[in-house]
Amino acid sequence: MSLIVQKFGGSSVADATRIRAVAERVQKTQQEGHQVVVAVSAMKGVTDSLIELARQLHPDPVEREMDVLLSTGEQTTIALMAMALHARGTKAVSLTGAQAGIVTDGWHTKAKIANITPRRVHELLDEGNVVIVAGFQGMSPDGHITTLGRGGSDLTAIAIAAAIKADICQIYTDVDGVYTSDPRIVPNARKLDEISYDEMLELAALGSKVMQARSVEFAKKFNVIFEVRSSFNNNPGTIVKEETSKMEDVVIRGVAVDRNQAKVTIAGVPDKPGIAAQVFQTVADANINIDMIVQNVSEKGFTDISFTVAANEAKKAAATVQPLVPEIGAREVISTEAVAKLSIVGIGMRSHTGVAAKMFKTLADAKVNIEMISTSEIKISVMIELDDAEKAARAIHDTFGLAQ
Ligand code: ADP
Numbered sequence: 001m002s003l004i005v006q007k008f009g010g011s012s013v014a015d016a017t018r019i020r021a022v023a024e025r026v027q028k029t030q031q032e033g034h035q036v037v038v039a040v041s042a043m044k045g046v047t048d049s050l051i052e053l054a055r056q057l058h059p060d061p062v063e064r065e066m067d068v069l070l071s072t073g074e075q076t077t078i079a080l081m082a083m084a085l086h087a088r089g090t091k092a093v094s095l096t097g098a099q100a101g102i103v104t105d106g107w108h109t110k111a112k113i114a115n116i117t118p119r120r121v122h123e124l125l126d127e128g129n130v131v132i133v134a135g136f137q138g139m140s141p142d143g144h145i146t147t148l149g150r151g152g153s154d155l156t157a158i159a160i161a162a163a164i165k166a167d168i169c170q171i172y173t174d175v176d177g178v179y180t181s182d183p184r185i186v187p188n189a190r191k192l193d194e195i196s197y198d199e200m201l202e203l204a205a206l207g208s209k210v211m212q213a214r215s216v217e218f219a220k221k222f223n224v225i226f227e228v229r230s231s232f233n234n235n236p237g238t239i240v241k242e243e244t245s246k247m248e249d250v251v252i253r254g255v256a257v258d259r260n261q262a263k264v265t266i267a268g269v270p271d272k273p274g275i276a277a278q279v280f281q282t283v284a285d286a287n288i289n290i291d292m293i294v295q296n297v298s299e300k301g302f303t304d305i306s307f308t309v310a311a312n313e314a315k316k317a318a319a320t321v322q323p324l325v326p327e328i329g330a331r332e333v334i335s336t337e338a339v340a341k342l343s344i345v346g347i348g349m350r351s352h353t354g355v356a357a358k359m360f361k362t363l364a365d366a367k368v369n370i371e372m373i374s375t376s377e378i379k380i381s382v383m384i385e386l387d388d389a390e391k392a393a394r395a396i397h398d399t400f401g402l403a404q
């Protein structure tokens with residue numbers, strides 16, 4: 001008998017029919033002789049509608065109340081899933097994050113899991129139940145409901161799998177696994193049989209939303225091997241695990257596109273020592289995460305400084321640097337969300353040369369202008385115009401021979 005964690009994302013539990021299909025799969029797994037813990041997301045679109053509803057009532061809602069609100073999405077699904085299993089004659093009990101023993105820090109809307117005490121989960125399993133845990137949520141030590149950041153049900157599943165020492169952790173979604181690129185953008189993308197934690201982490205952090213980046217980080221830290229697969233069929237998925245020497249033979253594992261980016265430019269900045277320090281200290285003091293930075297060549301003693309942030313921080317970033325304009329004698333602040341970040345990822349990059357040159361040549365041939373570049377050991381990212389993102393992703397995907 002194995003202990004199995006199965007996580008079902010929003011589209012896998014989108015309506016009663018989908019919930020019934022998941023219940024059937026879960027029941028079958030249990031009937032094969034396994035103990036099953038199920039982690040579920042809110043039904044497709046529910047989290048987004050709750051956010052929209054909150055905005056109608058307050059432009060900037062208190063984060064504690066956002067967590068109380070958003071956690072209801074997953075709470076709805078656990079109860080419905082339990083009912084669907086009961087209807088099939090399977091014993092099942094739903095638990096909120098707190099009831100499942102998930103304790104987080106107090107950082108509302110992006111809480112970190114501090115520890116999990118899965119006593120109740122084990123007891124219920126031992127009594128023959130399927131245990132259904134609400135994804136994306138926990139409770140702070142002083143009793144407040146917290147949420148784990150968008151896509152956080154992935155983290156719930158992986159953290160529970162680590163805490164109960166599950167034999168298998170399966171992440172069920174609406175695609176057959178992790179592909180060489182988002183199959184919705186690159187139609188000839190290929191499903192990967194396996195991928196290393198580091199590559200999955202980079203792809204996730206660079207915009208491939210198939211896994212939440214923090215959940216992959218957690219899996220790597222606690223060595224939770226997991227499989228990403230489809231809840232719509234029985235095809236084998238993608239195994240995510242520690243790298244093997246064979247994996248290095250492949251130079252590029254995948255291409256990621258992040259369309260939720262913004263570029264803020266401070267134009268006409270006097271080119272003298274101390275200005276960049278002042279600008280970026282101001283942004284840091286406002287707790288805004290900066291990704292890429294470029295400073296143009298100085299012309300007649302003036303230059304432009306541009307940096308990128310997540311699109312949802314664009315307004316705040318522009319407002320934060322605006323007061324610096326008169327102070328440092330700059331001309332103006334220009335902010336645009338019409339940019340995208342395109343990245344290639346692969347641990348093979350460590351041992352192969354010429355990868356950047358090949359990427360840039362492909363973009364040049366496709367007449368795509370590169371606005372900014374950043375690299376690390378296993379990735380190269382470029383900032384380009386939003387309108388170029390899809391054609392650029394397809395061209396890069398072809399150049400590196402990733403297609404099926
Ligand atoms: P869930 O609701 O199951 O958590 P998500 O919508 O969060 O599912 O993630 C699945 C989606 O991720 C897919 O539908 C796909 O469009 C997108 N995606 C982005 N990059 C990739 C990739 N490299 N491989 C597979 N899917 C990807």
Ligand code: ASP
Nearest residue numbers: 041047136150151152153
């Ligand atoms: N419901 C949450 C979200 O939409 C968490 C998740 O689906 O993983 O972000």
Ligand code: MG
Nearest residue numbers: 009151209210
């Ligand atoms: Mg998801």
